[in-house]
Amino acid sequence: MQGNLELLKKNIISIVGSRSCSENGKNLTRKFAYELSQCGITIASGLAKGIDTVAHLYSYKEKGKTIAVLPNGFNHIFPKENIGLYEKILDNGGLVISEYPPDIKAKSKYFLERNRIVSGLSLGILVVEAAYRSGTSVTAKLAKIQGRKVFALPHEIWDLHGVGTNRLIRTGAILVTCVEDIFAILDSEHNDLYSMLPTIDRYNINAYINTSPDDKFLDNHVRNFDSLKPLKAYNLLNKKTLKNNEYQFVYDLISDIPISINEICKKTNKSISDISNALFFLELEGYIKKVAGGYVCILNN
């Protein structure tokens, strides 16, 4: 172990999720990691890519601090991109745990072994995103065996990133949509927890995402359940607003799920050259980017 051992005495919640996560998953992780650690909850995760990285990033500076559990020795941080994060966690009073000698490199077996520590450390684990077959589902299983609470975020049924979490919910995980849900469950066993709650501003979305009209829109809907209507996925996204309206019709079709140029052509009934023209300028201005499978929008923040 390296770092602040005191963290182990605190209330710990593990945030787990897939390495290849969606933008939506990142936003969710941001929200929960930030809010939980604002309340003094310590966030544990695995220092892997994707959800783990975001969970550490948004908790290591906060009150609750963060714990990273490694699948490798301290001399071989995996993935290499996260060496910087590893150092930041230590510098900011976090804790890094590894059960392997310093010179051991990560192996796929160790990832699964690491997961049992991630779940074992905590009061409960929060599953943000899990695909159909994933290490995250294994962690959830382990947590169940260890008698830990399993919290899962619900996803749209056709969202490939959410198949695992939805299945967890079906098989008995606790569905949560906000930090309060987690506290409500844990409160019965840990009375001190719920009292921490008022320290955060419940609907202070500004805290983790820049406010845009869409957020205010969403915020109002959360408050007034009467007017809660089905929202289109891209309304929930914190998209940038175009300076120039010329290509708005193309931009409207682009969300955080990759869309191909063919599909955009079909939906707009325009020619490939018109659309590629529009896409080119949107990309040049930094509104969208290319990923495997098509184009996605670049979100504010």
Added chain:
Amino acid sequence: MVGFLNLGEISLAHYGVLFLDELPEFNKSTLEVLRGPLEDRVVTISRLNSSITYPCNCMFIASMNPCPCGYYGSNEKECSCRDDQIKKYINRISGPLLDRIDIHIEVEGVKFEKLGNDIPSESSCDIRKRVNNARNIQLKRYKEYNIFSNSELTPKLINRYCKLKSKEKKVLESAFDRLGLSARAYSRILKVARTIADLDSSENIEISHLSEAIQYRSLDRKYWSR
């Protein structure tokens, strides 16, 4: 006896099409050897007692999957490859080889319902008309230079026939800055833009032609920058 050196596939494809399916499955050294011939349009084979140069002015077409399982980036099915597997697979195609390919296009898998449907699309006959039209424009333009198409333009001729106006130049410049295109891509983008303009029967290269040509250099940004 002077050994007769057999023609390779690339010379057999002279003035034709060389199509390599499943590009990453080829030997890396085989693929890298293609660089020179693709650039110079001749291939030189040297053996102990002879050295022969064959022409190989062909159109080079290749296809590949985005990853070993074939579903990376698909909305339909989850990709089961690890990150490093995908990287390894993609990296079998080196940057220099990729740079020598003018047009990169990503295509989606065909859905079952679409296989049998009869939504009218442009027929090959119509496309042929458009292509012949563009070809004729190019033949006429390059009459005196003994070349047939935009792809054969030399740097000097590119300066002459692919001139950009200041506005277009600015767009190309910012594209290079923002999208991180390679220097080798520059002349290729101009040639493709020239061809798109010819298909449009347009005298000058307009911004829309240029931006379409840049869009066709998308794969290196998407996959090779991982």
